[in-house]
Structures are given as structure tokens and as C-alpha cells.
Amino acid sequence: KNQxxxxxxxxxxxxxxNCTLQCNYTVSPFSNLRWYKQDTGRGPVSLTIMTFSENxxxxxxxxxxxxxxxxxxxLHITASQLSDSASYICxxxxxxxxxxxxxGTILRVKS
Amino acid sequence: EPEVTQTPSxxxxxxxxxxxxxxxxxxxxxxxxxxxxxxGQKVEFLVSxxxxxxxxxxxxxxxxxxxxxxxxSNFTLKIRSTKLEDSAMYFCASRLIGGEAFFGQGTRxxxx
Numbered sequence: 001k002n003q004x005x006x007x008x009x010x011x012x013x014x015x016x017x018n019c020t021l022q023c024n025y026t027v028s029p030f031s032n033l034r035w036y037k038q039d040t041g042r043g044p045v046s047l048t049i050m051t052f053s054e055n056x057x058x059x060x061x062x063x064x065x066x067x068x069x070x071x072x073x074x075l076h077i078t079a080s081q082l083s084d085s086a087s088y089i090c091x092x093x094x095x096x097x098x099x100x101x102x103x104g105t106i107l108r109v110k111s
Numbered sequence: 112e113p114e115v116t117q118t119p120s121x122x123x124x125x126x127x128x129x130x131x132x133x134x135x136x137x138x139x140x141x142x143x144x145x146x147x148x149x150x151g152q153k154v155e156f157l158v159s160x161x162x163x164x165x166x167x168x169x170x171x172x173x174x175x176x177x178x179x180x181x182x183x184s185n186f187t188l189k190i191r192s193t194k195l196e197d198s199a200m201y202f203c204a205s206r207l208i209g210g211e212a213f214f215g216q217g218t219r220x221x222x223x
Contacts, residue, residue, distance in 0.1 A: 031209065043202050044154070099212060101156070
């Protein structure tokens, strides 16, 4: 069964600190993995996309890693800001057109 | 920048009534999706649509749901007889083959 598991469920950090969110997946056949940021009451917005051959990709203060052997991905946020408070969702694309969503990690950055 | 637009942003309906949620996907996209997110829960897949037909649907997408692309630009989700448990945010998404899925801002459906 195609599944995406994320941890932690929620996280509170101080402004300026770094954090790392985890995503484990059992999806086959794997096409790619994306991290989305979802602000409360809004649609998810893509942060990064990782394909099978990519290990690391950065987008500003966001750095995603992918280990296709262990089927794990992480999203590292550097120097967090209050505006980073959101839900971060790992979405794995099955070859074809299906997207499998994780439950998300709710991040709260406080001053 | 092209975007997926959804209307209305908020819909309140009485239990048993029919609702139609509307989406305008990005114009050159080929795959269209509906997802829902019950408050505090994960995003759940409802249905995907390609080449003018449903390509995949989840067990949530039962006979009370239907989708249509009536005019080549709109993509609609109809819920025939709404139930209280249908209250959720409904997101439309579109993408090219193998491309990133772009999501609309969602329609908040409240069934009373």
C-alpha cells in the first residue's frame, strides 16, 4: 500500500532556530517527492521537488534531502522566521498521475 | 503567474442539498484533481481526471460525488446530497504530465 509518514506531527521552535522535518514513504513505482507548505486555510504551495537521482536541493532557507534507498526525505529550515509557521506536507508522486500525501507537520515559530 | 482558481471561497449549505464547487485549472494542464481536507486532518485524494474522464478515484468518491469538465476550462465537483461529514476544505489541483501539481486556494464547504 502506498503510504507517506511524516514526523514529528507538530513542532514549536524559537524564531531564528533551525529545524528538520522527516518524511518516510513506501510508494512504488516512485516518480518524485515534493515538499509543500500549507498556510492555514490555504492551498498547498510547492517548496521543492526531488527526483530519484537527486540527493539535496535548496530553495532559499529550505533544504530538502532524499535517500531513495531508505525511502526517506527531510526538509531542513534554516534561521526560521515567524512566517514559516505553517503545515509542511510531503507528497510523493507515483509514476503516472497519483499523488500520495503525508499527514503533514505543523510548525509553529514563536518569538 | 498562472494559477488555479476556485469559487466560491466559502459555501454554506443545508444537509441534503446539492452543491457544485468550481475550479478553473491552469490552461495548458492535462491532469485535474480534487482533494479534501477535513479540519485538522490530512489532505485526502478524491479523484483525478484526464482526457475527459476519471482516471482514478478514492473510496471516498462514492455515488454522491461527480466531476465534470463542461466547457474546456472549468472543472467542477458536484456533491449530490450533502452530509454533515462532507464539511471540509476542497482543493482543486492541476498539472502537466510529470509536472508539479498547482493547488487552488480551496473552497470551504460547511454543511449545516
